[in-house]
Amino acid sequence: MRMSELSSRSGLAIATIKYYLREGLLPQGRPLAATRADYDESHLRRLRLIRALLEVGRLPIASIKQIISAVDDDSLPTHVMLGVARHALSAAVAPEPGDDWSEAEHDAERLIAAQGWRIGRRAPARAELVQTLHRLRQLELSTDLGHHAELAHRLVTEIEIPSVTPDGPRDSTVESVVLGTVLYGKAFDALRRLAREAAEAEVSLSTAPDA
Amino acid sequence: MRMSELSSRSGLAIATIKYYLREGLLPQGRPLAATRADYDESHLRRLRLIRALLEVGRLPIASIKQIISAVDDDSLPTHVMLGVARHALSAAVAPEPGDDWSEAEHDAERLIAAQGWRIGRRAPARAELVQTLHRLRQLELSTDLGHHAELAHRLVTEIEIPSVTPDGPRDSTVESVVLGTVLYGKAFDALRRLAREAAEAEVSLSTAPDA
Incomplete structure (x- = not known):
């Protein structure tokens, strides 16, 4: 699909999607011409994940990048990838020795x-x-x-x-x-x-x- | 008890207790002399309540004042007083019409x-x-x-x-x-x-x- 369809199906503005592409949160599409690319269901799924982390998890972009890197690193076992996500979702706790x-x-x-x-x-x-x-x-x-x-x-x-x-x-x-x-x-x-x-x-x- | 004992039993600094007195969060003690007053168990209980709201509920002082006023207003039935406390504990929700x-x-x-x-x-x-x-x-x-x-x-x-x-x-x-x-x-x-x-x-x- 083209960028315009990706935008309408994800509910995200084209400018937002381009920002995620620049930040490396969304993989590049398959190039069709100098200024056009083709996107598929995996791109939609990725945008849905980013929205969930941003709007539901209320995570900062830096934490979302950590999670996306873990998702993209196929050498990490599933439970390690989930551990990264859980960590990003949690508040830091400072122990009080005693x-x-x-x-x-x-x-x-x-x-x-x-x-x-x-x-x-x-x-x-x-x-x-x-x-x-x-x-x-x-x-x-x-x-x-x-x-x-x-x-x-x-x-x-x-x-x-x-x-x-x-x-x-x-x-x-x-x-x-x-x-x-x-x-x-x-x-x-x-x-x-x-x-x-x-x-x-x-x-x-x-x-x-x-x- | 004196202010010093109130401080040690509540675990709060004297300056903090004086601040609560000035703000009307803590009722005045029974005057003993021009610069001394006597405090009782009800003062301790009140300090414990303020700490709980502040440190556990993470409420701003303005919300704590609302709750304390409701506690102090004996004309309010218990369930109304609890309603005020619940309201102060909650995040505001903006409905999205549709x-x-x-x-x-x-x-x-x-x-x-x-x-x-x-x-x-x-x-x-x-x-x-x-x-x-x-x-x-x-x-x-x-x-x-x-x-x-x-x-x-x-x-x-x-x-x-x-x-x-x-x-x-x-x-x-x-x-x-x-x-x-x-x-x-x-x-x-x-x-x-x-x-x-x-x-x-x-x-x-x-x-x-x-x-």
Whole structure:
């Protein structure tokens, strides 16, 4: 297809697509003439991936470049490529050295072991879990998240993962991981807060004398 | 207790506590002399609430003032006070008028009705759910979140809500809602991403030819 069709099918302006070509985010098309080139479905898929990372993942262009390089490097196994994507999606966590932090690390270790999850030592989500456990400890709140972990495991294995297609093109695999992580994560959080609002209303309305 | 003890027990610098006094976030103590005052447990509880909103909720001082005013206004029923807190915790959502947006609103309505949740029309989490559903539609991804809603309902009613104490002081009720919403939400999201990482590794390692 020509650039104009690529633009209309992707919903992106021609100037934007040319910018991605210059930045190396989108591979060049097959040259037809000095100023024309031919694009195919792989270009469309790539544009869809970039949009997802940009608009849904809210990633800066620098992080998107890292992910695209990993996608384009066929020598990287799939799980390494996904690791790069997960890393780019996560907030950096600065450990706070001390006994409390070590305790939080042990709490996280126990939760992960109890679910039988095999997780890299430097997985970004592990650091975020440790940070949250650390905060809960500081505030003297319960760090007993065993039931949370069980429900997270069910949510993922019964509902979310069956929709991931690992055999497709590398672009699509990364896209489904990014979209799955970000969008269904947002959806679940909104639903959880709605459930809380409904449940909190029942608790306070049934006991507050001013209701 | 004196200001110095309030400082050591709250872990906040005296200058910070004086700033909260000037801003009206912390009620004045009982005057003992021209330059001394006496503080009690209610002052400690208030400082703990402010810290939670500031450090865990990452709210700006202006939003914290709104919440504190609602806590201090005894004429407001508990559920209205909690509504103010929930609103301050949420990101603003700008509706995008069009058929897609209306469809997403209907999707959200159906999900909420199916769970039997009673939710205010202008609840911030409802708007965030609509926005996420709208995005899923645009990307042609499944908007069938019935199982997500069911698991969110179980998480909240079986695990999270039993730990909320609605009969305590208003400060404590707001604190437990803010901390519960933010911290256990973060914890669940980290656990969910760990579960995904473990499950995605199994899927891709068992099928990828390069593993």
